[in-house]
Amino acid sequence: MSETSRNPRRALSRALTRIANADVAETLAQQSGATTPEMSRIGVTGAPGAGKSTLIARLAKLRKVEEHKIAVLAIDPTSPVSQGSILGDRIRMDSIADDPDIFIRSIPSRRAHDGLTDNTADLLNAMEGHGFDEVILESVGVGQAEYTIRTLVDTVVLVLLPESGDAIQAMKAGILEMADIYVVNKADLPGAELMAAEIAQVAAHQSADDWTPPVISTSRDDPNGFAELDAAITAHTEWRKTHLDETASRRARARYQAQGLLSRRIDEIVDADSSLLDLDPQGLFDALIDKLNPKSRGA
Numbered sequence: 001m002s003e004t005s006r007n008p009r010r011a012l013s014r015a016l017t018r019i020a021n022a023d024v025a026e027t028l029a030q031q032s033g034a035t036t037p038e039m040s041r042i043g044v045t046g047a048p049g050a051g052k053s054t055l056i057a058r059l060a061k062l063r064k065v066e067e068h069k070i071a072v073l074a075i076d077p078t079s080p081v082s083q084g085s086i087l088g089d090r091i092r093m094d095s096i097a098d099d100p101d102i103f104i105r106s107i108p109s110r111r112a113h114d115g116l117t118d119n120t121a122d123l124l125n126a127m128e129g130h131g132f133d134e135v136i137l138e139s140v141g142v143g144q145a146e147y148t149i150r151t152l153v154d155t156v157v158l159v160l161l162p163e164s165g166d167a168i169q170a171m172k173a174g175i176l177e178m179a180d181i182y183v184v185n186k187a188d189l190p191g192a193e194l195m196a197a198e199i200a201q202v203a204a205h206q207s208a209d210d211w212t213p214p215v216i217s218t219s220r221d222d223p224n225g226f227a228e229l230d231a232a233i234t235a236h237t238e239w240r241k242t243h244l245d246e247t248a249s250r251r252a253r254a255r256y257q258a259q260g261l262l263s264r265r266i267d268e269i270v271d272a273d274s275s276l277l278d279l280d281p282q283g284l285f286d287a288l289i290d291k292l293n294p295k296s297r298g299a
């Protein structure tokens, strides 16, 4: 066992595994003690292969230097066939995998279709109160993921690739309005400068309450870009403290989490008795309400 498995971490790692596999009742039982969210949440999203893991490994090291305690939670796309994780994100986070000061966990994306797990909210909540100053969440961007991530984290970093048509796609999908920080990654590839300029134009119109999302070019062989990204995240964290409506964002997270739990519970009920699906919509709705009642739980 490596240094990363010292006891508190091992306990957290086990808790995350339990939550990753838990049914709704278990998930709720594990979250009875409400914690104060002191942990800053940075979400890194972008198309498959955009270089998110490589970038997070660099970033985590830089942010740790600021005496921050950093955790990384990577949601791995799940193969629908094997229900297993099709790639180990740790592979591209080798440079930090054995760092005792950085907690890394990779979780298969399970049921959810938005590039996250159907219980990412629960996983993040479980990490609160474990002494981390910051968690960096990696998720594959598949359109809907950006909207969910917006709700679940404090700072959204969108990683785009030059020459991929990413910028245009993202603009069409409205995703370019989601991010707090844009990264044009793999800036060693052709077209990066042009793309950064294009995105900067869009970002300039996006400024809300005097935060204009910066556009940062990064490449794995150039430390300057990561330093700039690190500084931008710190700046956004500071900005947020005075501009974010905490009640609104806490409520949005609570709503998302409740929706997730209810939708999972409905799946559990229907999986246990698929004949419910033969009822008409009103009958199905009534039957579900009845079964959602805690008194009939387990019935």
Ligand SMILES: Nc1nc2c(ncn2[C@@H]2O[C@H](COP(=O)(O)OP(=O)(O)OP(=O)(O)O)[C@@H](O)[C@H]2O)c(=O)[nH]1
Binding pocket: 046, 047, 048, 049, 050, 051, 052, 053, 054, 055, 087, 089, 092, 140, 185, 186, 187, 188, 189, 218, 219, 220, 221
């Ligand atoms: N040219 C170039 N390639 C890079 C750079 N950063 C990462 N890569 C390569 O891009 C590929 C994908 O990198 P990852 O870091 O795994 O990307 P990811 O976005 O985490 O991928 P998924 O988690 O599968 O969505 C790997 O082959 C990396 O070696 C870069 O700055 N320049």
Ligand SMILES: [Mg+2]
Binding pocket: 052, 053, 054, 089, 138
């Ligand atoms: Mg990755």
